[in-house]
Amino acid sequence: MFRRTIRASAAVAVVVLLLPFAAACGSQAQAGASSDASSVTLSVGATGWKTEEAVLRFAHLDDTPYDVKWSVFQGGDQQLQAIRAGALDLASSSEIPPVFAAADGHPNFKVVAVQRGATLNQEVVAAKGSKITDIAGLRGKRVGYVQNTTAHYFLYELLKQAGLKWSDIDATPLLPGDGLAALNGGGIDAFASYGTSIITAHQQGAVTIGSGKDILSGNFLWSARDSVLGSPAQRAAAADLIARITKAYAYVNDGRRNEFAQIVAKATHQPLAQAEKDLRDAQSQRPTEARTVGDDTIASQQKVADAFAELGALKEKVDVGSFWSRKLNTELEKAL
Template identity: 45%
Template sequence: MNKRKLSILSVALPFVIAVILAACGNEKNRTGNEAEAAAAAGSPDLSKVTLKVGQTGWGNLEAGFKEAGLDDTPYKVEFSVFQGGNLQLEAMAGDHLDIALTSEIPPIFASQAVDGGNLQIIAIQKSDTLEQELVIPKGSTVRQVSDLKGKKVAYVKSTTAHYFLVKMLEEAGLSWSDIEPVALSTSDGLSALIGGSVDALASYGNAIISAHQNGATTLASAKDILSGNFPVITTKADIADPAKHAAIADFLNRLNQYNEWIHNNQKKWAEIVAENTKQPLEQALETLKNSQEQRPTKVTAISDEAIASQQDVADTLQSVGLLTKKVDVKSLWSDAFSQMIK
């Protein structure tokens, strides 16, 4: 969408959101109903809204919104970068974040908090499952996952890395207790692998890219283990706030425009990625092309299939003792924005 269309959208947004919200009287989430009633009474003033948005990576959303001409929002946006979705949800629980972009796993663990983590999954960002790997350092004698029995394996707690490591061990006939798991951040895990203090690393994104640049090899890939569902999460209070509600709805649609811009401008985006992640342009472009071929990123409304997928993940984590009790993930989901996602 060009800037002229975005300008028209910004002007028309309050009225459109008010009409849509008024039509959504059958929403399951009560806080969403409060927002609808307030919005129907009058257009919310988005100029006074600041959306605090979290992400895992290097700050690609801020750079991408600017490059795609999507940064002319009728509200303020503050982007923050975290090393994992679990850290985003910790910030959200402390009321320091309005939107978090995570995998299926962090909300499950966050839901174990006293207040249920104060979160609601409002959309799914379908994306690729590449660069999610179990890697071994250069010179390792490990040849298969079963060789990790009794060895130190670093992983990022309460993330996709935590989950896919469990699944890889199961497939190799090992249990969680058969290894010496070492919970580390993405950067500390990478340092531990390169420094030789762990025998393998389960991680994702830039940590995997850097690991390969330092001679690491892939022991197992999670590309066929993970669903590719990455929840978009907000708080119950933000759903109930008419202005925040409207701003989030607009942001979700801009997020889809950003994803579409990347799909249509792959070389340009690869140049930006390469510059920010200090990797060769050819490698960044190849990674991007592979991800777009596997599954172009797109924001979608919540669905029964997505909820069932996350429930399966939760049940798996419980079956190996990583969750102390059964989690009904359905309570974490809200369809308050489903009719607004274009």
């Protein structure tokens, strides 16, 4: 049975709110000396809305033999901050947040699995009525972006493709909600973001001027606290949960997309027809499914980390292989 904990606020506030859970997570690590899953509670992060929890319930796969506490964040970067604070056991993110979370050389987590997913709704948008029609038109403009996320990365790559440098724009880091408000209020000329914030931006009349669809790898990472990997029971629970999400999406894709789209539409406050189209397009582009850690997945993140070093967002190059682990591979293969 799931225990549901919802938090949605700025990064620091989220971590502060969740810190009381850290002690509970630590006690679970001790209990994990037993392989009994019933002794486990996993604190798991989600971005945007309760997508993973919702799809598990829809597929009748939410009756886990362990407890799950879901916490919602505005971005994967906040989830990694919560892991660093000891407030989450599992974090889901793009390839980028773990790079910055590990940049100090003392991460308390490992990337343990990859979830393949769509790269749609990863866009640079201009406000309704804007004269900006493409990335080249951003020279000298005020551009908001969600720092240390996919939006940061694909904005940088799109600028390079258009023959522009990062210094050619007035770049402003903003959280998704703040970026939308700034775009609509005229505080910025364009906004690079993802997910529900892009869906909402389009509902408010924003137009796409650049997309990260073909820039991003489609690799979304599961990061686990080191204490999880040290506990047989927590490790087994983590593998089982990740596998269940893959099975849940397989259930959705087996002729039930329109049914699940009704849940998505209600949660994201968008028209049902749009939710159906977005879900169909996303699952057609790249069905959501987990895979184990491999050399290619590590190399993919290394490419991203090198781009941030080139951009100057990292003080020095980061060896991403130092915070990946194959310790979950065997359990995940069995669970899948």
